């Protein structure tokens with residue numbers, strides 16, 4: 052089976068993020084594989100081990116994205132492709148167009164993406180790529196069974212499970228609950244250094260500049276407002292209750 056994983060490098064949201072002039076500062080920031088893409092890599096490896104074939108991870112990014120691709124190779128993917136973009140603006144449309152141009156002649160059986168990227172979180176890239184390639188897609192999956200060309204998928208629907216049947220070729224976006232992504236092992240890390248990592252730029256794809264013009268522009272990014280300090284009410288319980296009701300009613304307008 053010819054399996055592809057769309058993988059995005061994101062900021063590590065466990066780390067402090069600095070914003071200046073409406074942009075996230077990249078200097079000194081830590082980057083990781085988008086956590087939903089780890090489910091995609093794990094599922095791709097599991098399906099390959101069951102059905103045979105090859106897993107290729109692809110990133111549209113810059114040369115620093117090699118680190119996340121090597122991690123996916125260390126987890127067990129077979130090959131990586133880095134599509135290096137030198138432009139400094141692009142949106143979900145641009146990214147999808149680039150991925151479409153790369154994938155259109157690859158005869159992928161299964162493409163796995165994350166449900167959303169934890170930074171910009173539009174959840175658009177997977178469905179856009181599937182639409183462009185003219186293949187079915189199912190989003191936020193938590194279970195995947197492949198039997199020949201037939202595919203049975205489970206989706207978490209607010210705590211209930213929805214079962215969907217479809218067929219290959221297919222694109223799915225992966226949600227927490229699908230699997231437990233493995234940590235790269237030491238032998239995996241050693242092997243990953245020798246696995247193929249192809250680096251392409253836009254000129255290597257059959258894509259004109261005007262075909263990938265972004266459709267949207269991010270105007271501003273800001274941090275949430277600082278939390279106000281908490282307030283501790285004191286005195287007799289009856290007085291505290293009265294004060295609390297008055298605060299909720301008059302000050303916070305919550306009642």
Ligand SMILES: Cc1cc2nc3c(=O)[nH]c(=O)nc-3n(C[C@H](O)[C@H](O)[C@H](O)COP(=O)(O)OP(=O)(O)OC[C@H]3O[C@@H](n4cnc5c(N)ncnc54)[C@H](O)[C@@H]3O)c2cc1C
Nearest residue numbers: 057058111140141143146164165167168171173174175176
């Ligand atoms: C030329 C160019 C320049 C860009 N410049 C900037 C910039 O200056 N600042 C900035 O913040 N962003 C930039 N981007 C990134 C872009 O704006 C979006 O962040 C990106 O398209 C993903 O959107 P999202 O985070 O909403 O992903 P979502 O749609 O939420 O992601 C869902 C899933 O799609 C897949 N996916 C998403 N992005 C990629 C990717 N890049 N490669 C492979 N798979 C992916 C992953 O599987 C991911 O889990 C640029 C993109 C391009 C193409």
